[in-house]
Amino acid sequence: MNLQQLFPQFEPGLITVIEKNATGKVFEPGEVIMRTGQYIKSIVIVLKGRIKIYRENDEGGEFLIYYVGHGEACAVSMICALQSLTSEIMAVAEEKTEVILLPIQLMDDLMGKFKSWSQFVIQTYRQRFEELLTAIDHIAFLNMDERLEFYLKRSVKKTGKIKLELTHQQVAYDLNSSREVISRLLKKMEQMGKVKLHRNAIEFLNI
Amino acid sequence: MNLQQLFPQFEPGLITVIEKNATGKVFEPGEVIMRTGQYIKSIVIVLKGRIKIYRENDEGGEFLIYYVGHGEACAVSMICALQSLTSEIMAVAEEKTEVILLPIQLMDDLMGKFKSWSQFVIQTYRQRFEELLTAIDHIAFLNMDERLEFYLKRSVKKTGKIKLELTHQQVAYDLNSSREVISRLLKKMEQMGKVKLHRNAIEFLNI
């Protein structure tokens, strides 16, 4: 994967520094990249594939906050990196995902030296901040059926597939709900002609 | 209010630039500082008092996300400032609040020139990001009684008062609930000896 191609806005000097200090890593679908409570030692940048970021609670509840796609970075890793804090979220590879890891010590240095880097950091914060606000909106103001519909639409957009390979159980996890509830709501959506249900797959109609 | 005293980490040069370009403003308790959908033209920094930041939805629902106290800045104003976007939140003065407004054009300039400023910006993002995550936790995983207790404890901490001057209706607004529900839960808490209820006030016991 060509870094310069993925980040055309980065100065060549910055690319060189990153290439010198980064280590690559590949995660298989479903593999956990980061756990709640784990120490963060690197900034994670996605080159290829996609990561899901979850918030967890003590009793096994989990809740999908956002996706990190290629050319994006995990804001949480940056945040924690600055203070060597533990992660407050969980990250899981959704598909086969290629990332690079940058040692946190580099962060301060890059921020000072490269304007494109500090813009990238700020831009990442901004985007994630807005996504968190959207997440808050949804759980605070929407019912499960509306949240489900948003979830499916977003999945279609992120994967580019209309037929989503998902079980009801997986959807329930992501929305911090239960399988039965999701099944019921999907049935309703099917009756309204919004989706077609298959085994292990949900086909989205009327986009 | 002495800027240098409030921000000891700022370089004297930075203080000078801020003083030259800032305009002061005072808001009365309950006054709306920023509305959802409004264009942001300045960065807001609180010198004295406290602001409440809400997320609103179309149907009049609102939801308290966090407070901005003295020596703190509104992360949203920074985020929007960078791209001249509209605000996605509402800000209301909780008490008599003194702020300074920095024109957004200054942002880029300061970021490049003053390390203490870019650290301040990053630090602000980091803190707000975590508060958003906490807010998500609460609405996603906690029941109203737990959220209410957290809300009261936080108010005690923020105001320094054990006897909170709040009506049940105001609490209901902040938690996006209804007065009756809050009244019921407060009654329960009173029976458990956690609070003492007065007219227009809630006294917190056992801290």
Place this chain on the structure above:
DNA sequence: CCAATCCGGTGACCGTTGTCACTTTACCTG
């Protein structure tokens, strides 16, 4: 091919919260 397993469908039930309607209480003001 049959058993085990996984996925999904379904009905019953319940707790939490929101809503409605109304009453009671505290406080303020003329």
Place this chain on the structure above:
DNA sequence: CAGGTAAAGTGACAACGGTCACCGGATTGG
């Protein structure tokens, strides 16, 4: 002090979503 008003208490009810129990169909693997 009387009357008005804002705040708070309360009971009834409904909607949403979580849980339980159980079933049936599809898939897989020995």
